[in-house]
Amino acid sequence: MLCQIFGSVPITRGVADAAKAKLTVPDGDHLTLLNVYNQYQQQSYDKNWAWTNYVAQRSLVQAENVRNQLQRVMERFEIELLSLDDEKKLYQNIRKTLVCGFFMHVAHKEGEKGNYVTVKDHQPEVVALHPSCGLDTQPEWVIFNEFVLTTRPFIRIGSEVRPDWLLEYAPSYYDLSSFPSGEAKSALQRFLNKKGRLPGASSIELAPKKRKIDKVKVLRRVANKKSTTADLEAQFSALQVDEGGS
DSSP, X not given: OHHHHBOOOGGGHHHHHHHHHHHOOTXXXXXXXXXXXXXXXXXXXXXXXXXXXXXXXXXXXXXHHHHHXXXXXXXHTTOOOOOOSOHHHHHHXXXXXXXXXXXXXXXXXXXXXXXXXXXXXXXXXXXXXXXXXXXXXXXXXXXXEEEEESSSEEEEEEEEOOXXXXXXXXXXXXXXXXXXXXXXXXXHHHHHHHHHSOTTGGGOOOOOOOOOOOHHHXXXXXHHTTOOHHHHHHHHHHHHHHHHHO
16 A cells, blocks of 8 residues: 555655655556556665665565566466556556456545545545545546545545546446436536537537539430420520529
8 A cells, every 4th residue: 555655754754755756656646656666676676775765665575476476377367468668658558457447436526625525335425635645636536445534534545537438448337327416427427428529519500501403414304305495495594594693
């Protein structure tokens, strides 16, 4: 957990906070944890690096053990190990993966005071982001690992997610036909409405498109029907009147 990765004592709290800020990824705490592990790995698992950055090496060793177990499982089932060089795309894919596994742990921002409401709970809770959260903004949608009750309800270890990911990767859970009424449902519905049509499209009515008449073809059809001279003169007169008014 994030609170177990970073540590300090009161006398060094300012230095520890500065070290944590250098390792923080603004998109979310999950990516921060990954960044800490990657930095530790790049430093050849140096315990001195962990010490100077106020990171708990014991937690990093545990993370390494879990990673090795997962890798062995993937190799056993012949699942290809893939990664991306593009860090932005990699981080986005990780957050999408989190939605696939933790789609029930989502909170939606409501109001301007930084309050969030847990989504689709039997008893939705009004919560706030935990002070240890590294998000640099208060995003509309947050996925979280833990619910903590101290002086007030908090959600901890959170990352920003997007509404289209919720609808795409958990369509049954976020089926609006059975979704409880509230701000979260309204926000999802607004997103679908915006995605489904261009702004202002519903207020624009296009006039029926007039068919352009080829006058030469009309005259040829009349002539082929062996029309009388009077018929041809009538057709010519009609075309001349139409042409004069166009």
